[in-house]
Amino acid sequence: MSSELESPEPWTIWEKFYVAWFLLCFLMVWVGVWAVNEPVSVLGFPLVYAWCTGWGIAWQTGCCFIGLKVERDDELAGRS
Amino acid sequence: MESWHYTLIIVIAYATLILWIGTGKWTKGGRVSMDDYFKVGPGFGFLVLYLGMAGGFHTAFAIPGSMGFYHRHGVAFVGNILWTVGAPLFMIYFFGSRITCLGRKFNYITPADLIVDYFGEGKFRAFISLYALSCCVPLMTANITGPARLLSGGTEGHIPYLGALIAMGVLVIIYVWKSGLRGVTWTTVAQAVWMFVAIWAAAFWCLSLVPGGMQGLFNAVETANPAMLTLPGPEGMATPQWWFSWPVFGIALYWAILPRGFMFFYSARDVKTVRKAGLTLGFYLMGMYIPAMIIGFTGALFYPQLVGSGAEQSFPLLLAERAPAWFAGLIVAGGLAAGMSSLDADTNANSAMLTKDVYKGFIRKEAPPEHYVGVGRIFVVCLVVITVAAASYDWGLVTIMVGVTAAMITQLLPALIAILIPGSLKLTKVGVTVGIVVGLIVSLAVREQVYPMLGMATPSWLPLLGVDPSFWGVAINFPVAWIVSRFTPLPDPESVARIQGALREEFGRVRRRPIDAPRSAAQEG
Numbered sequence: 040m041s042s043e044l045e046s047p048e049p050w051t052i053w054e055k056f057y058v059a060w061f062l063l064c065f066l067m068v069w070v071g072v073w074a075v076n077e078p079v080s081v082l083g084f085p086l087v088y089a090w091c092t093g094w095g096i097a098w099q100t101g102c103c104f105i106g107l108k109v110e111r112d113d114e115l116a117g118r119s
Numbered sequence: 120m121e122s123w124h125y126t127l128i129i130v131i132a133y134a135t136l137i138l139w140i141g142t143g144k145w146t147k148g149g150r151v152s153m154d155d156y157f158k159v160g161p162g163f164g165f166l167v168l169y170l171g172m173a174g175g176f177h178t179a180f181a182i183p184g185s186m187g188f189y190h191r192h193g194v195a196f197v198g199n200i201l202w203t204v205g206a207p208l209f210m211i212y213f214f215g216s217r218i219t220c221l222g223r224k225f226n227y228i229t230p231a232d233l234i235v236d237y238f239g240e241g242k243f244r245a246f247i248s249l250y251a252l253s254c255c256v257p258l259m260t261a262n263i264t265g266p267a268r269l270l271s272g273g274t275e276g277h278i279p280y281l282g283a284l285i286a287m288g289v290l291v292i293i294y295v296w297k298s299g300l301r302g303v304t305w306t307t308v309a310q311a312v313w314m315f316v317a318i319w320a321a322a323f324w325c326l327s328l329v330p331g332g333m334q335g336l337f338n339a340v341e342t343a344n345p346a347m348l349t350l351p352g353p354e355g356m357a358t359p360q361w362w363f364s365w366p367v368f369g370i371a372l373y374w375a376i377l378p379r380g381f382m383f384f385y386s387a388r389d390v391k392t393v394r395k396a397g398l399t400l401g402f403y404l405m406g407m408y409i410p411a412m413i414i415g416f417t418g419a420l421f422y423p424q425l426v427g428s429g430a431e432q433s434f435p436l437l438l439a440e441r442a443p444a445w446f447a448g449l450i451v452a453g454g455l456a457a458g459m460s461s462l463d464a465d466t467n468a469n470s471a472m473l474t475k476d477v478y479k480g481f482i483r484k485e486a487p488p489e490h491y492v493g494v495g496r497i498f499v500v501c502l503v504v505i506t507v508a509a510a511s512y513d514w515g516l517v518t519i520m521v522g523v524t525a526a527m528i529t530q531l532l533p534a535l536i537a538i539l540i541p542g543s544l545k546l547t548k549v550g551v552t553v554g555i556v557v558g559l560i561v562s563l564a565v566r567e568q569v570y571p572m573l574g575m576a577t578p579s580w581l582p583l584l585g586v587d588p589s590f591w592g593v594a595i596n597f598p599v600a601w602i603v604s605r606f607t608p609l610p611d612p613e614s615v616a617r618i619q620g621a622l623r624e625e626f627g628r629v630r631r632r633p634i635d636a637p638r639s640a641a642q643e644g
């Protein structure tokens with residue numbers, strides 16, 4: 040004989056990745072930019088601009104990819 | 120034909136297209152009710168919601184404001200990445216999906232519906248509604264001002280500024296009157312596509328004006344004004360404190376919780392649709408502003424004499440003096456698209472708040488649904504007329520008020536966190552109200568531009584530590600709301616349980632684990 044008990048479920052690995060990637064890229068733009076604040080050209084773009092845009096693209100692409108994994112996991116688990 | 124005729128023809132073609140899209144059969148709802156006028160009862164699917172939000176969240180700041188910013192403050196505007204990417208991935212993915220969940224479950228129409236359902240009805244509803252409304256009217260004014268100047272300049276003044284304001288106002292009234300949020304969203308889909316194409320086309324055209332392409336532009340800027348290539352920029356604005364506070368507290372945190380955002384969230388088909396929009400919206404938003412630097416830098420090279428707030432005129436001047444007329448028309452229409460796409464969404468949201476929260480809540484509580492929709496349409500006209508009238512004055516107040524809008528809307532954050540994250544904050548109606556008022560007063564008190572408006576000298580200690588005023592407002596709001604809530608009556612536990620239960624049902628993460636049956640005394644030995 041057995042019964043069921045509800046207990047908090049830990050974050051899935053993809054959810055942890057989402058938060059970690061979000062924070063990493065956010066900090067790279069927010070804080071990291073001060074380490075590259077020089078009038079240097081990267082393919083004609085100012086380094087500050089190339090740094091922020093590059094991290095922005097990585098941030099968006101990474102979180103989108105990971106977030107879709109989270110959605111897929113939720114669907115498999117029967118959640119929204 | 121004179122060159123401005125071509126510009127005018129393209130703008131008329133744009134206006135005709137928008138009217139057709141905003142009033143076509145696809146904008147017809149199933150029934151006449153507030154539920155299907157101010158929002159879309161059955162809900163939008165992913166693509167329409169995506170483009171609707173993408174365009175609807177853009178203001179006239181996209182065209183020509185962002186180019187003027189690059190011209191004036193150099194590369195500092197790239198800090199906007201923190202909101203174009205961060206806000207959808209955090210605010211829409213996390214908060215927006217929760218607002219959708221509750222909005223669809225309890226059939227909310229306005230932001231106040233959500234807030235008072237948790238904290239309790241009464242005058243609080245009117246307070247929240249009028250507070251949010253007072254935030255948005257300046258924003259509407261700003262959204263009509265920039266594009267109207269662009270249109271007037273693009274037609275070499277043959278359409279006067281006031282005429283451009285009225286033309287835009289009439290367009291918005293027609294399709295919002297007829298189709299409500301459906302008209303707003305479908306036109307915004309078209310506007311989102313148009314302005315995206317326009318801004319990229321403008322960037323490539325600007326590159327064609329500078330010998331040597333992108334590298335040539337860099338070299339020319341480095342020679343003319345090297346401070347534009349690094350932080351804090353030519354005027355020294357983008358200090359670390361500014362970079363820390365403005366993109367996050369001045370934009371990212373408020374941008375998704377404007378009343379128009381609520382209308383989009385309530386009108387999503389389901390939670391999953393909003394979460395997917397949150398995951399992908401950054402591609403569009405970031406893509407919109409990547410080319411703005413090229414345009415702003417080109418404007419700065421050609422019109423270095425334009426300084427201060429005059430920098431915003433460099434792109435319209437560039438178009439008027441150097442672009443082929445048909446191309447200028449395309450860009451001017453793009454500017455109209457940027458402004459109108461949020462002006463119409465704000466008009467709809469504000470009309471909803473006036474109708475549902477103020478008129479239905481306090482003036483006429485019982486009436487047929489058609490009556491309320493009719494009243495809402497009258498509010499649409501009134502709001503646009505007020506906006507056009509306000510924009511016809513050339514005052515600096517609008518620019519200041521846009522910043523104040525951010526500070527005002529951000530003050531709603533503690534209440535929303537208390538509602539949307541069960542167990543996070545225990546706040547009360549009084550606590551939230553006092554927090555909002557104190558937070559707003561503080562954010563105004565630390566804003567430099569407020570003092571000259573009041574005829575007072577700006578205090579020497581401003582800007583306070585160089586940080587954006589929105590930050591100070593939020594920083595004081597949270598503790599004040601929390602402390603006052605310790606001593607005031609908590610919300611109705613049944614309402615709290617119902618709302619938190621709905622969130623847990625949708626987002627709850629519980630694991631069902633089998634447990635062993637109790638062991639008998641014999642088994643225990």
